[in-house]
Amino acid sequence: LYTTEVKFGPLLGAGSLIGLGMGGFLDGIIFHQILQLHSMISGKVYPDTLIKLEFNMFWGGVFHLFTWFTIAVGLGLLWKSFLNPYSPRSTPAFSGSLIMGWGLFNTVEGTINHILLGVHHLMEQAPIEEKLFWDMLYIGIGIIMIGIGRIMVSRGKREFFSEEIKKARSRPFKFKPAFHRRTFPQIEREDRIQ
Amino acid sequence: VKYIILFGLVGFLLLQDAFACRLCHSPLGQQVRMGIFDPNFIFYIIAVTLPFIILGLVVYLLYF
Numbered sequence: 474l475y476t477t478e479v480k481f482g483p484l485l486g487a488g489s490l491i492g493l494g495m496g497g498f499l500d501g502i503i504f505h506q507i508l509q510l511h512s513m514i515s516g517k518v519y520p521d522t523l524i525k526l527e528f529n530m531f532w533g534g535v536f537h538l539f540t541w542f543t544i545a546v547g548l549g550l551l552w553k554s555f556l557n558p559y560s561p562r563s564t565p566a567f568s569g570s571l572i573m574g575w576g577l578f579n580t581v582e583g584t585i586n587h588i589l590l591g592v593h594h595l596m597e598q599a600p601i602e603e604k605l606f607w608d609m610l611y612i613g614i615g616i617i618m619i620g621i622g623r624i625m626v627s628r629g630k631r632e633f634f635s636e637e638i639k640k641a642r643s644r645p646f647k648f649k650p651a652f653h654r655r656t657f658p659q660i661e662r663e664d665r666i667q
Numbered sequence: 668v669k670y671i672i673l674f675g676l677v678g679f680l681l682l683q684d685a686f687a688c689r690l691c692h693s694p695l696g697q698q699v700r701m702g703i704f705d706p707n708f709i710f711y712i713i714a715v716t717l718p719f720i721i722l723g724l725v726v727y728l729l730y731f
Contacts, residue, residue, distance in 0.1 A: 486730030493722055514711055518702070524695065528702040531690075532711055539719045546723075577725060582718040592714045 479561050479637075481630060483554035485570040490547030492574025492622075497540035499575075500582070504595070505533050511597040519597070547574075566629025573622025579615025583608060 504510045512520050512529035513536050520526040554560040586592050587608040595607040690696040 482730040486726050489726045489730065490723075493726070513715065517707070517711075524698045524702060527690070527695070527699040531699065531703050532715055535712070535715050539716060543719060543723075574726070577722055578718070581722050581725070585718050585721065586714060590714050590717075592711070 478559050479633075480557070480559050481561060481563075481566060481626075483550060483557060483560050484563070484567060485573075485626060487547050487550035487554050488567045488570025489574035489577065490543055490550060492547075492571035493578045494540050494544030494547060494574075495571070496575035496578035497543065497582070498537070500578070501533060501537050501540065510595060511593040514592050515597045516591045516593040561633050563629040563633045565632060566626045569622045569625025569627075569629060571622070572618050572625065576615045576618025576620075576622055580612055580619065581615075583612040583615060587611065 505512055512526070513532035514529050518525050518528055520529045555562075583595075587594050594604040595611045596604060599607060688696075690699055
């Protein structure tokens with residue numbers, strides 16, 4: 474009964490959005506700005522003049538703006554999940570969701586922007602066949618990260634429930650585990666009234 | 668508070684050349700603007716925002 478009350482969704486959703494935004498920022502900072510492998514619209518307007526470079530910089534800015542909003546929404550959801558007594562605190566599950574969000578960003582952004590729309594490629598100066606290879610590698614790394622994230626989330630869930638079951642077994646006369654009492658004693662009171 | 672606003676406004680008017688956005692006022696900026704607001708503007712804005720819309724939907728459907 475207790476296991477059905479715990480909801481991992483809000484924590485994992487918030488973690489995924491934050492991971493997604495962090496992946497977006499790393500893409501922008503490392504690939505666009507430090508290494509300058511590509512720019513936001515470099516597949517359509519290659520930045521070989523100052524005007525074209527500034528044009529790409531503008532769209533890079535729009536991309537970073539949306540990345541910032543993603544992180545802001547993720548932080549809001551994380552706070553909401555923190556206030557929710559039925560949302561568990563699990564470090565491996567949260568870390569896994571961050572990695573999963575990052576992997577999701579690489580996969581979806583790589584598929585839409587690199588392959589389908591072709592607005593930019595990972596290695597913009599490479600020959601066309603090599604461009605596809607690097608784009609597929611980028612998407613492949615994203616899929617591997619989703620897998621690693623999922624494994625970490627499952628491990629986190631398993632650890633959380635096994636710990637809670639252990640705690641519940643150590644208190645044979647009290648049905649509910651100590652999770653609620655430790656964090657939000659008022660909930661137990663409400664339960665008792667019902 | 669009103670003096671802060673007043674001095675702020677005067678300061679802004681005196682220093683607006685320093686704050687002026689290069690993209691808005693310089694001849695180079697004008698060319699960049701023409702590039703941004705060209706017929707492909709809708710395509711570019713969709714290209715930049717589409718991954719975020721899809722990712723937001725994926726996360727929402729998975730966890731909420």
